[in-house]
Amino acid sequence: xxxxxxxxxxxxxxxxxxxxxxxxxxxxxxxxxxxxxxxxxxxxxxxxxxxxxxxxxxxxxxxxxxxxxxxxxxxxxxxxxxxxxxxxxxxxxxxxxxxxxxxxxxxxxxxxxxxxxxxxxxxxxxxxxxxxxxxxxxxxxxxxxxxxxxxxxxxxxxxxxxxxxxxxxxxxxxxxxxxxxxxxxxxxxxxxxxxxxxxxxxxxxxxxxxxxxxxxxxxxxxxxxxxxxxxxxxxxxxxxxxxxxxxxxxxxxxxxxxxxxxxxxxxxxxxxxxxxxxxxxxxxxxxxxxxxxxxxxxxxxxxxxxxxxxxxxxxxxxxxxxxxxxxxxxxxxxxxxxxxxxxxxxxxxxxxxxxxxxxxxxxxxxxxxxxxxxxxxx
Numbered sequence: 493x494x495x496x497x498x499x500x501x502x503x504x505x506x507x508x509x510x511x512x513x514x515x516x517x518x519x520x521x522x523x524x525x526x527x528x529x530x531x532x533x534x535x536x537x538x539x540x541x542x543x544x545x546x547x548x549x550x551x552x553x554x555x556x557x558x559x560x561x562x563x564x565x566x567x568x569x570x571x572x573x574x575x576x577x578x579x580x581x582x583x584x585x586x587x588x589x590x591x592x593x594x595x596x597x598x599x600x601x602x603x604x605x606x607x608x609x610x611x612x613x614x615x616x617x618x619x620x621x622x623x624x625x626x627x628x629x630x631x632x633x634x635x636x637x638x639x640x641x642x643x644x645x646x647x648x649x650x651x652x653x654x655x656x657x658x659x660x661x662x663x664x665x666x667x668x669x670x671x672x673x674x675x676x677x678x679x680x681x682x683x684x685x686x687x688x689x690x691x692x693x694x695x696x697x698x699x700x701x702x703x704x705x706x707x708x709x710x711x712x713x714x715x716x717x718x719x720x721x722x723x724x725x726x727x728x729x730x731x732x733x734x735x736x737x738x739x740x741x742x743x744x745x746x747x748x749x750x751x752x753x754x755x756x757x758x759x760x761x762x763x764x765x766x767x768x769x770x771x772x773x774x775x776x777x778x779x780x781x782x783x784x785x786x787x788x789x790x791x792x793x794x795x796x797x798x799x800x801x802x803x804x805x806x807x808x809x810x811x812x813x814x815x816x817x818x819x820x821x822x823x824x825x826x827x828x829x830x831x832x833x834x835x836x837x838x839x840x841x842x843x844x845x846x847x848x849x850x851x852x853x854x855x856x857x858x859x860x861x862x863x864x865x866x867x868x869x870x
Contacts, residue, residue: 506848506857508809509688513852518748522694525740535736544739545699547746551666553673554681554701556708559734560715563662563684566698567595569732570658570680571630573710576601580629584660585615586817586829587837588634592660593818596632602827604628605819607834611777613788614641616836621649630656635664635674637813637846638690638756638785639778643669643677650678658682665690666749668781675701680711685742690756690783691749693738755851756784759858763787763847766862770869772799774843786813790843799868800845806864811846 515522529540541559549557560566576582578600584592586605593603606623609616613636620631631650633641643659650657657678661667665683667674675681683689685697702708710727713720718729760778767775767789774790791799800810817837819829831838848861 504860505807506809506860508811508848509850511687521744522741525744526737529736529740536733538736540736541734541739544743547743548699549701551746552701553676555703556701558700558708558711558715559739560698560700561732561734562696563682563686563698564591564595565732566682566700567591567660568598569711569714570682570700571595571599572714573707574630574656574679576629579627581625581627582630582632583620583623583628584632585634586819586834587613587814587840588636590818592632592634605829605834607836608840610836612639613637613840617642617645624653628655630658632658632660634660635667637788638664638667638783640664640667640669640674640781647677662689663785664783666753667783680707690753690785691742691745694741695738697734697738697742752851753783756849759849759853760784760787762858767865770865772869784849786846787849788844788846791845796843796845802868803864808861808864812844813846815841817841
């Protein structure tokens with residue numbers, strides 16, 4: 493592939509993310525898993541789904557796994573299962589993907605935003621408790637970029653105020669907090685299997701984990717039209733079933749997840765060692781158990797967009813997660829938040845830049861990224 497920048501062609505492109513290399517490595521297993529489902533004639537429900545749910549729950553350190561159609565559906569179903577609806581408030585960070593707040597609105601409740609900690613990009617725990625009101629029913633901590641939030645503090649605050657905790661684990665599959673796996677600590681853990689996640693499907697997919705058998709049963713009912721038998725419906729549910737082909741693909745990928753996460757950590761370690769001397773950027777701080785869904789630097793002094801363009805000119809693709817905090821999105825203008833309400837979220841939105849990060853990123857590719865940054869910033 494050749495990228496032409498001005499008059500100079502760039503022959504080597506380092507993508508921000510590349511799934512083709514993963515398929516080259518395990519494509520035979522994925523093909524076999526897919527063909528087995530196709531040959532079975534059972535595409536919805538059945539043993540393929542049940543096998544994945546059991547194996548996924550075990551890998552996440554939870555008693556129950558409930559597959560669904562997407563990470564967004566997982567959050568919505570979790571809110572429904574906990575009885576959260578009109579008149580309720582749910583605390584979330586503003587610096588996250590829209591689904592974290594969107595699903596609260598879908599359930600009829602109101603998202604109550606809290607600023608982030610500038611180091612971890614997760615909820616600022618110093619401000620979390622102050623945001624609790626009598627209408628608050630739940631907290632959704634987001635384990636952003638693969639780093640688990642401080643779940644010890646979150647659970648202590650939740651217990652003190654009798655609140656539910658829904659963990660948004662979309663970017664943190666098998667991340668750890670003090671030896672516990674993300675998604676096994678709160679009331680319900682919600683996962684996305686969007687292809688770019690640490691464990692990605694070949695399409696959309698999601699799951700919920702819980703240690704509460706009653707919640708597990710309710711989640712299974714809600715995801716399948718609210719029915720407890722073929723034509724017997726006890727709740728208003730929805731169609732959010734993970735299809736058999738995606739379940740088979742995820743089951744084939746699941747054993748590779750620990751190694752893929754180790755590879756991500758090794759890549760992050762190389763970035764940390766190679767980039768620490770460069771001016772104008774601030775490197776992320778990992779933590780024990782971080783699984784590095786993204787390696788996100790801060791570009792200081794308003795230089796993020798220019799640096800991104802310069803890297804592109806040198807063949808390095810990057811991504812920005814997220815350029816607009818949720819409280820400033822047009823859809824939430826009615827909540828009355830304005831510019832300056834959550835300064836750390838707003839500053840992060842202007843500074844963050846995610847460098848190429850995927851398990852198969854080669855040493856040569858990473859060297860190109862590092863050399864490009866050194867050329868621009870050094």
